Amino acid sequence: MKVLVIGSGSREHALVLALSRDPQVDAVIAAPGNPGIAAIAHTEAVDMNDAAAVTALAETLDVDLVVIGPEAPLVAGVADALRESSFPVFGPSSEAAVLEGSKAFAKEIMESANVPTARAVVAYTPDEAAAALDDFGAPYVVKADGLAAGKGVVVTSDRAEALTHASSCLEVSDRVVIEDYLDGPEVSLFVLCDGQHTLPLAPAQDFKRIGDGDTGPNTGGMGAYSPLLWIPAGTVDDIVTTVAQPVVDEMTRRGTPFVGLLYCGLALTSKGMRVVEFNVRFGDPETQSVLARLRSPLGQTMLAAAEGRLDEVGDLDWDPRTSVTVVMAAENYPSTPRTGDIIRGLNTADDLDDVHILHAGTARATDTGAGFAPEDTVISEDVAETGDIVTAGGRVLSVVSLGNGLDEARAKAYAAVDEVKWDGEQHRTDIAEVAARGQIAVADIYPAPAEAAPGEAAAVAAATVAAVAPSIGPEVTPAATGLGSQAPELPGWTHVYSGKVRDLYIPDTAADAASAEQLLMVASDRISAYDWVLDSEIPDKGRVLTGLSLWWFDQLSDVIGNHVISSDVPQAVAGRGLIVKNLSMLPIECVARGYLTGSGMADYKATGSVCGIQLPAGLIEADRLEPAIFTPATKAELGDHDENVSFDQVAETIGADQAGTIRDLTIEIYQRAEEIARKRGIILADTKFEFGTLSDGTIVLGDEVLTPDSSRFWDASSYESGQPQASFDKQFVRDWLTGESGWDKSSDIPPPALPAEVVEKTRARYIEAFEKLTGQKFPA
Numbered sequence: 001m002k003v004l005v006i007g008s009g010s011r012e013h014a015l016v017l018a019l020s021r022d023p024q025v026d027a028v029i030a031a032p033g034n035p036g037i038a039a040i041a042h043t044e045a046v047d048m049n050d051a052a053a054v055t056a057l058a059e060t061l062d063v064d065l066v067v068i069g070p071e072a073p074l075v076a077g078v079a080d081a082l083r084e085s086s087f088p089v090f091g092p093s094s095e096a097a098v099l100e101g102s103k104a105f106a107k108e109i110m111e112s113a114n115v116p117t118a119r120a121v122v123a124y125t126p127d128e129a130a131a132a133l134d135d136f137g138a139p140y141v142v143k144a145d146g147l148a149a150g151k152g153v154v155v156t157s158d159r160a161e162a163l164t165h166a167s168s169c170l171e172v173s174d175r176v177v178i179e180d181y182l183d184g185p186e187v188s189l190f191v192l193c194d195g196q197h198t199l200p201l202a203p204a205q206d207f208k209r210i211g212d213g214d215t216g217p218n219t220g221g222m223g224a225y226s227p228l229l230w231i232p233a234g235t236v237d238d239i240v241t242t243v244a245q246p247v248v249d250e251m252t253r254r255g256t257p258f259v260g261l262l263y264c265g266l267a268l269t270s271k272g273m274r275v276v277e278f279n280v281r282f283g284d285p286e287t288q289s290v291l292a293r294l295r296s297p298l299g300q301t302m303l304a305a306a307e308g309r310l311d312e313v314g315d316l317d318w319d320p321r322t323s324v325t326v327v328m329a330a331e332n333y334p335s336t337p338r339t340g341d342i343i344r345g346l347n348t349a350d351d352l353d354d355v356h357i358l359h360a361g362t363a364r365a366t367d368t369g370a371g372f373a374p375e376d377t378v379i380s381e382d383v384a385e386t387g388d389i390v391t392a393g394g395r396v397l398s399v400v401s402l403g404n405g406l407d408e409a410r411a412k413a414y415a416a417v418d419e420v421k422w423d424g425e426q427h428r429t430d431i432a433e434v435a436a437r438g439q440i441a442v443a444d445i446y447p448a449p450a451e452a453a454p455g456e457a458a459a460v461a462a463a464t465v466a467a468v469a470p471s472i473g474p475e476v477t478p479a480a481t482g483l484g485s486q487a488p489e490l491p492g493w494t495h496v497y498s499g500k501v502r503d504l505y506i507p508d509t510a511a512d513a514a515s516a517e518q519l520l521m522v523a524s525d526r527i528s529a530y531d532w533v534l535d536s537e538i539p540d541k542g543r544v545l546t547g548l549s550l551w552w553f554d555q556l557s558d559v560i561g562n563h564v565i566s567s568d569v570p571q572a573v574a575g576r577g578l579i580v581k582n583l584s585m586l587p588i589e590c591v592a593r594g595y596l597t598g599s600g601m602a603d604y605k606a607t608g609s610v611c612g613i614q615l616p617a618g619l620i621e622a623d624r625l626e627p628a629i630f631t632p633a634t635k636a637e638l639g640d641h642d643e644n645v646s647f648d649q650v651a652e653t654i655g656a657d658q659a660g661t662i663r664d665l666t667i668e669i670y671q672r673a674e675e676i677a678r679k680r681g682i683i684l685a686d687t688k689f690e691f692g693t694l695s696d697g698t699i700v701l702g703d704e705v706l707t708p709d710s711s712r713f714w715d716a717s718s719y720e721s722g723q724p725q726a727s728f729d730k731q732f733v734r735d736w737l738t739g740e741s742g743w744d745k746s747s748d749i750p751p752p753a754l755p756a757e758v759v760e761k762t763r764a765r766y767i768e769a770f771e772k773l774t775g776q777k778f779p780a
Contacts, residue, residue, distance in 0.1 A: 002027045003299055004058055006048045006078065007069030008034050010327075010398040011284040013358040015067060015298075016041050018291040022299035029061055035389055036359025048073045051081035058087050065090065065303050068260075071100060071281050079260075088306035092260040092280050096251055099258070100280040108496075110275060113246035117275040119180040122489055124572065129166035132178035133159060141179040142166050173537070175488065182267040182274055185440050187231060188224075188286045189264045191244040192301065194310035195257030198244045199301075200236050202293060202318055203228045204286040205435070210334060212430045219334045220395055220748060223431030225324045225406065226289040230440045231268070239264055243275060259305060268442050288358055288398045289323040319402065321354075324409040326399045326417050326431050330361065331424025333394035334749055336742055337361070341391045341422040349419035354402040355412055357420070361393020391422055394747065406436035490570045493520050500528045501545070501709065513582075518565060522577040523704070527762070529733050530745040536754040538730075542576035544766045544778070545707045550578070551774045552706040555676060559669055561700040563692065575779075583692025583702050587634065588650055590662055592670035594628040595685040597621060597712065597725070611644045622685075622714075622721040628670050630663045661699060662691050673706050680772050682728065683719055687711035708769050728769035732761045 001024050005015050013036050019028045020040065031054070033043030046057050049072050058066055066082050068074055068091035077094040098105050110117050121136075123129035133140050140162035156162050169176040190201040204226035210216035243264050251258040263279035291298070295317040304313050330337035343362065350357045365388040399416045403409030410432055417427060434440055487495045493505035496513050503522045510516035523542035527534055546567075553562040569577035593600050593610065596619050600610045609615055611631035633644045634653075651659040666689055674684040688710045690703040704710055713728040736758045737743050743751050754762075767778045 001025050001064045001299055001303065002029070002061065003065045003067060003302075004061060004063040005030045005033075005067045005069060006054060006073055008032050008037075008048070008360075009069070009284060010358040010360040010395070011282050011287045012069040013037050013360070014288045014291045014398075014400070015069060015282070017356065017358075018294055018298040019067070022297035024297060025299040029063070031057060034359045035362050035364045036357065038364075049076040049078070051076060051078045054078050055081045055085050055087075058082060059085065064088065065299065065306060067091065067302060069281060071097065071279070074260075074280060088303055090260055090302040090306050092258050093256065095256040096258045096260075097280045098256075099247070099251070099262075099278050105497075106278050109247055109250050113250040115243050115246055115275055116273060118182055121178045122175050122487070123166065123178055124170075124175055124488065126163065126167045126170060129170070129176055129178060130163055133162055133166070136178060136180055139181045139183075141181050142169070142176065180271075182269050182276065184267050184269040184442060185230075186276065187228060187235070187239075187266050187268060188283055189236065189239050189244075189266065190282060190286070190290060191240065191262045191264060192305050192310060193244070193248050193258050193260060193262050194305040194308045195252055195259045196248070196308065197310040198240055198248055198262075199305075199310050199313060199316070200240050200244070201290050201316065202226050203231060203236060204290050205432075206283065206286050207428060207431055210329075210426075210428075212428050217334055219329070221283070221285045222327045222329070222395075222428045223325055224286040224289045225322065225409070225432040225435065226286070226293060227318075227322065228435070230435060230438075230442065232442060235268070235273075238273065239266065242273065247278070259308075284360075284395075285325045285327055285398050288325040288400045292323040292325075292356065292400050292402055293319040293321065295319055321402045321404055322406050322409040324401050324403070324406065324413045324432050326413045326427055327395050328397040328399060328417060328420060328425055328427045329395050330391045330393065330422075331426065333426070336744055336747070336749065337391075337394040338424050339391050339393065341424060343389045343391060343396070343420065343422045345419040345421050346389060349399065349416040352412065352416050352419070355416045356400045357416065358398040358400060359389075359396075360398065361391060361396040362389050363392035364388070365390055394749070396422075396425075406432050410436060487522070488570075488572045490520070490572060493570070500533050501526055501542075516582050519580050519582050520569060520573075520577055521580050522569075522573045524576070527730055527733060529730060529737055529751065532751050534733070534751055534754060536759060538759060538763050538766065540763060540778070541766055544770050545704055545709060546576050546578060547778075548707045548770055548773065549704045551776075552673065553701065556669055556672060556701070556705075559672055560665060561698065562705070563700055563702045580702070581694065581700075583694065583700065585690060585692040585702060586654055586658070586662065586699075588654065588662065588691075589633040590666040590689040590691060591631045591633060591686065592628050592666050592689070593631055593686040594625055594670060594674055595683070595712075595714075596623045596625060597685055600631070600686070612646050620722045622719070622723065622725055624721075628667055628674070630666050632663075658699075665689075665691070665699070669701075677713070677773060678716060680775065681716045682769070682772055683714040683716050683725075685712040685714055685725070708766055713769055728765050728772075730762055732758050732765065 003019050003025055005012050005028060012030060016028050016030055016037050019025050028041045029044060030037045030041055031044040031046040031048060037043055044057055047053050066087050066089045068079055074091050074097040075094060079089045079091040080093050082089045099109065121132040123132050138157040140156055140159065142162050142165045166176045186205065188204045188206055192199040204224050205228055206221045206224040208218045208221060210219050210222060244262055248258050260280060261282050263283050265276040267274050267276055301313055304310050330339060332338050346357055349355065397420065399413050401409050401412035403412050487498055487503040490505060492508055494508055495503060495505050497504040501524055503524060505520035506513050506516040507518060523545040525537040525539055525541045527538045527541060550567065553564055563580040563583050564578055565581060566579045569579060596604060601621055603610045604615060604619060610629060613629050631644060632650050647659065647663060669689060670687060677684045687706055689701060689705065691699050692702040693699055708729040714725040718726050733754060737751050738745055741752050770778050
């Protein structure tokens with residue numbers, strides 16, 4: 001059997017090692033891999049988020065199984081494309097991957113499957129916060145709106161302190177979250193799934209904080225160990241029967257069977273087991289410790305899952321020894337990590353008994369004498385020679401050991417860590433120390449999953465994300481999830497979904513989102529950039545988006561209808577909310593481009609065309625396109641990863657007649673809007689429309705329309721082709737993030753909170769767009 005592993009981190013290194021131990025696996029290929037993987041397996045360069053490229057590689061290599069490690073390729077639909085080409089794939093479809101991408105969807109699945117999880121209340125006034133605190137009781141968990149001024153989480157038994165923090169949060173945001181306190185230790189359990197059956201791996205525990213004693217900021221994980229000898233007997237079986245199997249059954253019932261790895265993050269609390277989060281792929285660094293102990297043939301087991309035969313596998317065989325993983329990180333991680341430092345001692349450490357050094361943020365220097373200096377990298381005074389391994393990321397290495405018990409495994413791991421050196425290296429010295437001392441206690445009441453009341457899962461309406469989310473436009477990204485718990489509670493309405501910018505509700509009388517005739521769509525003040533929802537808001541942004549959309553709907557009413565029923569909404573969201581018809585949304589982003597810029601300019605430079613449409617030679621930045629062009633894209637389930645498609649592909653998706661209709665409508669609406677905007681001193685460079693159909697098949701406009709979030713508006717007075725243009729959008733935010741802030745947009749580090757000056761300039765720019773276009777004074 002030939003296996004292709006997609007990914008480039010320590011998790012994929014661990015997967016390659018485990019697969020190589022399977023006697024039925026003849027070859028393992030990693031794409032793109034890393035220097036450590038390249039030492040034990042063949043690697044191939046590929047954009048792992050490019051479904052077509054990955055599929056082509058699988059075809060060229062003629063592989064028998066594809067294992068997808070990271071979340072991003074799953075979200076991008078790589079597993080879907082591979083399955084369409086008849087490859088067995090271990091990894092969920094993009095639809096099933098929503099389970100990780102949207103916390104709201106995960107909560108809804110848990111509610112439907114009666115899976116126990118934490119309860120939360122959103123408060124909008126100090127009095128509401130006080131009532132919630134009294135309802136939950138001590139210890140109190142007060143969590144600021146995650147998108148408000150960088151305020152943090154307070155866990156305290158002091159009610160006055162909790163209320164003070166809640167009040168301070170409400171000074172910078174309109175909401176604060178009070179949550180049920182999840183006491184007790186956390187457990188990570190990986191469960192293999194084939195759409196019907198489940199098979200658990202050994203449990204593990206990881207360490208998120210950067211510093212010893214769980215101090216400092218959160219990271220991607222600084223270490224892990226397995227097994228967990230302190231958990232009560234039967235815990236794994238309870239997790240499977242109470243959590244994993246019900247979730248798999250519910251996903252199958254909804255027509256989105258889950259095939260791949262379900263990561264269950266849980267807390268063993270005094271109230272019983274509670275789900276903290278789900279992931280849809282192997283976790284890092286727990287994977288490194290868990291797979292180090294696996295004796296069963298991993299390749300054959302994964303193939304059985306990919307082919308729906310997991311019930312044929314039987315119980316897995318485990319090495320009885322303990323595995324400990326210590327992550328070695330670069331200087332300044334998890335902020336902006338220093339890279340380019342030469343790593344020494346790798347071979348010595350890797351030669352130690354029962355130790356493996358797994359690579360993540362590493363690279364091999366290739367420029368003899370010049371050293372390794374990727375863009376924006378600070379390198380050490382030592383100059384790397386060709387072949388040297390250097391740091392190239394935040395979490396650089398995972399040191400994995402096996403030993404007879406925690407003490408021996410820890411000793412072996414840290415002995416290896418001591419052999420590896422580079423300037424600025426940092427690691428925790430206390431991985432698994434508390435467990436080794438026997439100081440982890442589990443509440444006597446555990447396990448008590450039957451005591452979890454169904455209401456403790458968030459009451460999110462059925463089929464929301466799958467059936468309704470596309471109607472609200474913005475896609476969900478990992479950074480945009482979990483927003484549902486912060487959406488306002490509104491009389492007469494049930495919150496069902498949160499995207500990057502909008503919150504969606506259905507009437508309390510509706511059975512579920514799919515059958516609701518009306519929806520309440522609320523625009524928040526959240527702002528996103530580079531696939532992240534920022535830890536700052538832009539005051540009045542939601543009102544700008546809603547007000548502009550209403551104005552444009554009116555301007556275009558003689559061209560096309562829209563989904564708006566009324567702006568008479570609950571007072572808490574007045575000016576930001578619209579009651580709209582529940583449309584059947586077309587799965588196409590309809591983009592009109594009237595000027596050459598952005599990704600269109602990049603495409604033109606590379607191919608002489610934009611999305612396959614050939615353009616005249618010699619065009620420059622911001623040149624006007626005559627006529628405007630229609631460049632459709634498919635809607636991504638998660639993240640800002642819509643895929644440009646040709647008109648023929650649109651026709652194959654929705655039919656030639658409907659494809660022709662929305663193409664013509666897109667250009668007609670753009671031309672009308674461009675003329676209106678130009679008369680008001682604004683150039684409409686490009687824009688995006690979303691269309692849906694009424695019950696009688698009539699096509700109308702949905703979502704927002706012609707706002708700074710969905711359009712590129714330029715100031716006509718300063719327009720000059722051949723140069724970047726002044727825009728009415730979040731350019732101040734983008735410029736500050738990629739410039740003055742020092743944040744690396746290619747990293748996995750969340751962006752910093754915006755300074756007040758950038759917030760105010762961005763707010764002013766949004767309001768200026770509203771006032772210039774409408775000719776109205778923005779209401780105070």
